[in-house]
Amino acid sequence: MCKVTVMVKDLSIRMKREVREWNLQIITTIVFFLSMASLVIVLGLFINNHVKKFLASEELYFPEPPASSSVCSNRSINLEDFIAPKDMLHWTSDKELFWLASMVPRISEFPYNHTRKVAFMFLCRGRLPLAPLWEMFFKGHEGLYSIYLHTSPEFSEEPPESSVFHKRRIPSKAVQWGKASMIDAERRLLANALLDFSNERFVLLSETCIPLFNFTTIYNYLIQSNLSFVGSFDDPRHIGRGRYNKRMFPTVSLSDWRKGNQWFEIHRKIAIEVVSDVKLYPVFNHHCKAPCYMDEHYLPTLVTKIYPAMNSNRSITWVDWSRGGSHPTKFLRKDVSEEFMNRIRYGFNCTYNGGLSNVCFLFARKFHPNTLEPLLRLAATLFGFDP
Numbered sequence: 001m002c003k004v005t006v007m008v009k010d011l012s013i014r015m016k017r018e019v020r021e022w023n024l025q026i027i028t029t030i031v032f033f034l035s036m037a038s039l040v041i042v043l044g045l046f047i048n049n050h051v052k053k054f055l056a057s058e059e060l061y062f063p064e065p066p067a068s069s070s071v072c073s074n075r076s077i078n079l080e081d082f083i084a085p086k087d088m089l090h091w092t093s094d095k096e097l098f099w100l101a102s103m104v105p106r107i108s109e110f111p112y113n114h115t116r117k118v119a120f121m122f123l124c125r126g127r128l129p130l131a132p133l134w135e136m137f138f139k140g141h142e143g144l145y146s147i148y149l150h151t152s153p154e155f156s157e158e159p160p161e162s163s164v165f166h167k168r169r170i171p172s173k174a175v176q177w178g179k180a181s182m183i184d185a186e187r188r189l190l191a192n193a194l195l196d197f198s199n200e201r202f203v204l205l206s207e208t209c210i211p212l213f214n215f216t217t218i219y220n221y222l223i224q225s226n227l228s229f230v231g232s233f234d235d236p237r238h239i240g241r242g243r244y245n246k247r248m249f250p251t252v253s254l255s256d257w258r259k260g261n262q263w264f265e266i267h268r269k270i271a272i273e274v275v276s277d278v279k280l281y282p283v284f285n286h287h288c289k290a291p292c293y294m295d296e297h298y299l300p301t302l303v304t305k306i307y308p309a310m311n312s313n314r315s316i317t318w319v320d321w322s323r324g325g326s327h328p329t330k331f332l333r334k335d336v337s338e339e340f341m342n343r344i345r346y347g348f349n350c351t352y353n354g355g356l357s358n359v360c361f362l363f364a365r366k367f368h369p370n371t372l373e374p375l376l377r378l379a380a381t382l383f384g385f386d387p
Contacts (some may be wrong), residue, residue: 007051007272007274010203021085028218029262035038041197042056044112049340056248063244066361067248069136069307071243072267078111079111079112083112083196083197083198084146084195084196084197085195086168086351087318089128093141093250093312094184094187094188094191095217097122097188097191097192097277098191098276100191100255101190101194101272101339102275102276103375104272106123110197110287114198115143115144115198116148116198116200116201116216116223117143117144117145117146117196117198117201118144118145118183118199118200118201118202118203118218118219118222118223118358119145119146119147119148119196119201119203120145120146120147120203120205120274121148121149121187121189121193121197121202121203121204121205122147122148122149122150122151122183122206122207122209123175123204123205124150124151124206124207125151125152125155125207126151126153126155126157127155127157127207127209127382128149128165128258129161129207129208129369130207130208130209130210130367130369130372130375131159131165131372131377132212132372132373132376133379134164134165134209134211135163135164135245136376136383137211137214137215137332137383140215141216144215144219144268145164145215145219146193146196146198146199147164147168148170148189148192148193149169149170149242150166150169150170150175150185150188151169151172152172152174152175152191153172153173153330155172155252156308159241163186163285165228169266170188170192171188172188173185173188176294177292177293177295178293179243179294180284180285180294182262182294182295183281183284183294183295183298184301186204186274186295186299187274187275189204190202190271190274190275191275191280193271194268194271194272194275194311195352196310197312198221198259199268200264200267200268201222201223201225201265201267201268201318202268202271203222203264203265203363204262204264205262205263205264205317205330205363205365206213206363206366208330208366208367208368209263209317209320210346210363210364210365210371211362211363211376211383211384212341212345212361212362212363212364213320213345213359213362213383213384213385214384217362217384218362221316221352221359221362222265222362223332224328225311225352225353226353226354227267227310227311227340227353228264228266228267228270228307228310228312229263229264229265229266229311229312229314229315229316230260230261230264230270230299230300230301230303230311230312230313230315231260231264231300231313231314231315232258232259232260232300232301232303232304232311232313233259233260233300233313234257234258234259235259239259239291240257240259241254241257242291243257243259243288243291243293243297244292245287245288245289245292246259247286247287248283248284248287248288249337250285251279251280251283252280252283252301252305256301256304256305257297257301258300258301259296259297259300259305260296260297260299260300260313261296261315261319262295262296262299263315263317263319263363263365264299264319265315265362266303267311269307270306270307270310270311271305273302273306273307274299275301278300280298280301280305281298282296284298284301300317312351314350314360315361316360316361316362316363317361317362317363317364317365318348318361318363318364318365319365319366320365327366328365328366330367330368331366331367331368331369331371332368332371333368333370333371333373336367336371336375336378337369338378338381338382341378341382342365342382344358344361345361345382348360349360381384
């Protein structure tokens with residue numbers, strides 16, 4: 001009996017202890033959840049209050065620039081600046097320049113008043129000794145042409161502001177005759193000219209070139225032409241096919257190989273292909289070495305491969321090779337006469353837009369600086385512009 005009583009007391013004590021512990025756990029749990037709930041409520045109110053302040057604050061979300069700042073104007077690009085960049089010294093990397101120039105709008109209709117222009121690209125060492133003649137040529141025809149100058153890198157002389165050549169120099173690099181650097185300069189000129197979406201025809205000239213007709217005649221001849229003018233022919237002699245390197249195969253085969261005049265005129269479609277070319281150029285650069293000269297073979301071969309139907313296979317820049325040698329005849333003051341000039345202007349026959357024509361050349365070279373005076377005297381008679 002005593003044992004039973006002791007057991008009952010012990011059980012009672014144990015049960016009371018467990019009840020107290022259970023009550024303590026419940027109270028602790030309730031307090032914890034109440035604390036957490038309070039924390040969530042307080043945190044929610046805090047966040048809600050700050051979010052309202054953030055969204056309501058124009059200064060925080062859309063800070064206004066200081067009155068003297070021109071952040072927006074510095075970052076914005078006008079359509080005019082994009083379609084016809086005025087700053088010629090804008091790119092230092094050929095890779096960036098060629099990439100940008102290779103872009104082609106997919107919408108054919110222009111979002112602005114579009115006037116077709118001719119890009120006159122001068123590849124020269126420095127000054128243009130015949131510039132006064134060209135000034136007369138361009139006078140009064142603003143908006144129908146663009147001018148680009150590629151000079152020796154060390155040349156920094158800037159024409160006066162009144163000149164059409166003022167600030168028309170592009171970032172230039174050293175050029176060696178007959179080397180790949182000559183083609184690099186030509187592509188550099190084309191790429192800069194392609195940045196102006198209004199340029200549709202592209203003509204390469206040198207400091208010894210002169211126009212044979214007035215601006216209107218040359219402009220209409222080029223703009224209305226169905227074809228480009230790249231001298232290109234298959235020359236079976238050692239100075240033609242004899243320069244072909246078999247290592248160019250299969251990218252360039254002997255049947256692809258062409259020779260021609262460096263001084264070209266091309267349509268925009270072909271110009272884009274020239275600056276975009278990453279297939280033929282490396283092959284020529286590696287394998288066209290003296291006596292192979294890239295400026296005589298690269299472009300004629302490229303155009304023949306990609307757009308043969310768009311080329312007339314003749315040049316519109318006249319040169320005299322009759323005396324032989326590696327360079328054409330250079331004309332001096334004593335050579336310039338009205339008879340001599342008219343013989344170049346009308347003394348040949350060719351095909352133009354499917355018909356016969358005696359106007360085959362629009363430009364001529366190589367004219368010495370001392371020919372400027374007699375050329376200016378003949379300007380009114382021959383070219384139809386004021387002396």
